[in-house]
Amino acid sequence: xALPDKVGIFEALFFGVVLDLSTGxxxxxxxxxxxxxTYICQRFFYQFRVSPIWxxxxxxFFLFFVFKQVFAFDLYSLQKDSSIxxxxxxxxxxxxxxxxxxxxxxxxxxxxxxxxxxxx
Amino acid sequence: xxxxxHKVSNISSEAIFAIPAMKPGRVVLAxxxxxxxxxxDIRYETSKHFRSYSHDLLKxxxxxxxxPFQVSDSIVDFFSSREELSNRVMSLEDELIKLxxxxxxxxxxxxxxxxxxxxxxxxxxxxxxxxxxxKYSLSPNIFQPSLVLKISTQSNIQKNDPxxxxxxxxxxxxxxxxxxxxxxxxxxxxxxxxxxxxTSQLQGTLKGNGLGRYGELQYxxxxxxxxxxxxxxxxGLAEIFxxxxxxxxxxxxxxxxxxxxxxxxxxxFQSPSNKNFFLIYNDA
Numbered sequence: 568x569a570l571p572d573k574v575g576i577f578e579a580l581f582f583g584v585v586l587d588l589s590t591g592x593x594x595x596x597x598x599x600x601x602x603x604x605t606y607i608c609q610r611f612f613y614q615f616r617v618s619p620i621w622x623x624x625x626x627x628f629f630l631f632f633v634f635k636q637v638f639a640f641d642l643y644s645l646q647k648d649s650s651i652x653x654x655x656x657x658x659x660x661x662x663x664x665x666x667x668x669x670x671x672x673x674x675x676x677x678x679x680x681x682x683x684x685x686x687x
Numbered sequence: 688x689x690x691x692x693h694k695v696s697n698i699s700s701e702a703i704f705a706i707p708a709m710k711p712g713r714v715v716l717a718x719x720x721x722x723x724x725x726x727x728d729i730r731y732e733t734s735k736h737f738r739s740y741s742h743d744l745l746k747x748x749x750x751x752x753x754x755p756f757q758v759s760d761s762i763v764d765f766f767s768s769r770e771e772l773s774n775r776v777m778s779l780e781d782e783l784i785k786l787x788x789x790x791x792x793x794x795x796x797x798x799x800x801x802x803x804x805x806x807x808x809x810x811x812x813x814x815x816x817x818x819x820x821x822k823y824s825l826s827p828n829i830f831q832p833s834l835v836l837k838i839s840t841q842s843n844i845q846k847n848d849p850x851x852x853x854x855x856x857x858x859x860x861x862x863x864x865x866x867x868x869x870x871x872x873x874x875x876x877x878x879x880x881x882x883x884x885x886t887s888q889l890q891g892t893l894k895g896n897g898l899g900r901y902g903e904l905q906y907x908x909x910x911x912x913x914x915x916x917x918x919x920x921x922x923g924l925a926e927i928f929x930x931x932x933x934x935x936x937x938x939x940x941x942x943x944x945x946x947x948x949x950x951x952x953x954x955x956f957q958s959p960s961n962k963n964f965f966l967i968y969n970d971a
Binding site: 571575576577579580583584585587588589590591592593594595596598599602603605606609610638639654655658 | 709713714717718720721722723724725727728729733734737738741742745748749824826827828829830831832833869900
């Protein structure tokens with residue numbers, strides 16, 4: 568979002584595949600999610616970047632919530648999606664909410680680092 | 688964020704408006720590539736050939752992640768009193784005794800059953816068939832949790848070898864790298880374990896539903912007489928898991944109107960989250 572010219576599709580693809588290999592998920596699942604998120608961020612970063620921090624956190628909340636739901640689908644047997652139940656929805660909600668709350672801290676730390684260390 | 692920071696004049700100094708948009712063609716190409724990876728992995732399990740080796744490559748990363756915990760542990764160890772250390776030694780000794788007891792128990796069970804020439808006649812339990820392996824990492828992925836164990840490079844571990852802990856079955860070896868082995872846990876949504884119930888002696892297949900969640904007995908007819916609280920053991924039917932390893936306990940039995948099968952929920956006895964050592968059974 569802050570440096571869209573520095574981090575792009577290939578980085579998203581690479582880190583996605585690495586995460587798939589290390590966490591045991593279906594190969595390519597993290598990668599496709601990261602590619603989509605990178606594209607969304609790159610496409611809308613003008614709007615996203617200048618919006619207030621609470622709006623950013625709200626958008627991230629929905630993104631993380633959807634992100635978590637994608638991983639609940641049992642891709643090996645598509646007859647049913649029993650993995651998504653109330654307890655998983657609650658876990659996803661807490662995960663998305665905590666991520667949204669942490670975002671301001673992450674945002675200011677990364678911005679501080681970028682302004683001090685990265686020269687244009 | 689302060690209101691004044693939203694002004695274009697404050698952010699344009701970072702030259703973000705000169706960045707060209709991402710080419711949609713590249714994005715489509717990347718998504719198609721990912722979909723090919725996903726489909727090939729689901730259909731042909733392509734990743735199983737190199738997934739374990741990737742853990743070897745990612746070892747420095749794991750060590751980096753573990754570093755803060757190791758540092759904090761070292762500091763705690765450094766300042767801990769002699770009494771605490773002796774308590775720790777005692778607990779480790781307890782754990783060792785437990786492991787010995789389990790091995791002894793399995794040996795006794797094996798010999799008894801050989802004499803009876805019953806269900807256990809083909810089981811070849813011996814402590815020489817077991818290897819102790821330390822936990823390397825456990826991925827936070829709920830539905831396809833991946834447990835990675837440290838193994839010796841000379842060890843004779845093979846794919847599909849069962850992995851056990853103090854009180855039952857943990858999973859089976861899915862892939863082997865140079866210094867590690869990846870385990871598919873019984874809680875994994877891809878895992879199916881043939882089981883037999885303790886009292887009713889009914890057979891079934893137990894499917895995982897994710898870490899920290901109940902498993903489910905599949906395709907149980909409504910006439911089946913499973914009972915709540917019954918313990919489930921491996922039946923050894925698929926010849927992957929040895930007979931008689933404890934797997935879990937039936938928690939609830941529901942009779943849904945819209946299904947021709949019973950809904951049998953099973954609680955797994957083993958959770959790898961709070962265990963550090965595991966036994967790998969190899970009868971080769």
